[in-house]
Amino acid sequence: MLKGHLDAIVLAALEAGPAHGYAIIETIKRASADTFDLPEGTVYPALHRLEEAGLLSSAWMTPPGGRRRRMYSLTKAGTATLADRRKAWGRFSHAVNALLGGRAWPA
Amino acid sequence: MLKGHLDAIVLAALEAGPAHGYAIIETIKRASADTFDLPEGTVYPALHRLEEAGLLSSAWMTPPGGRRRRMYSLTKAGTATLADRRKAWGRFSHAVNALLGGRAWPA
DNA sequence: CTTTCATACCTAGCATAACTAGGTATGAAA
DNA sequence: TTTCATACCTAGTTATGCTAGGTATGAAAG
DSSP: TTTOOHHHHHHHHHHOOOHHHHHHHHHHHHHHHTTTOOOOHHHHHHHHHHHTTSSSSEEOOOTSOOEEEEEEEEHHHHHHHHHHHHHHHHHHHHHHHHHOOOOOOOO | OHHHHHHHHHHHHHHTEEEEEEHHHEEEHTTTTOOOOOOHHHHHHHHHHHHTSSEEEEEEEETTTSEEEEEEEEHHHHHHHHHHHHHHHHHHHHHHHHTTTOOOOOO
């Protein structure tokens, strides 16, 4: 369960440049060292929500000799929201670390 | 929104010793430097859930000249679960930090 | 050539978590 | 005597992530 941090993660995955849904799932899995192996039923609806909210835009593409993909890009609002979410994550994780009595990052 | 980490936080708040609901709320608020100012409607049901799950036990107490309180304590299972949750939080926050491009622990 | 696999998209509906918005009640302070 | 902080409670809303299905194509295997 990603519990509200999924949006930030998806937005961050698109920061490096446009990508399509399936690739985003792979990126998240790889970059999290398999911690987040998100089902499509989680990611696709999230992408739709984020586009609906104006944080992403999408366009269908068909690579030569490949199948059609919907490519997503960060909008300006998406970039701004990502910055907010990063700050929110910082505050959140800081507070949880304080409460769990852990050091910042246990060895 | 605490998004699934509330249980860990509540369990951690009881690690130092038994406490009642209202005090737990205050503890969480203080220890998180006001980041988590949880409404009672969040915490009380959580306490009930955790007791139902066998992670907490409770007993009514009436301090001299005070009003009755329900004191909660960690059970053995609660202590074990807290340890699990701490590990889960470590993995989770590590992965999110990796994805958001942050260092493990921003200064 | 046909079956399987990885890719690539989608959605209806479920479970549940956290919160809103109310309610009750007591002791202390104004 | 009214207000405030304490102290508890719960019904119902909302949103989120997931389950479990479905469609379809290109490449590889047999």
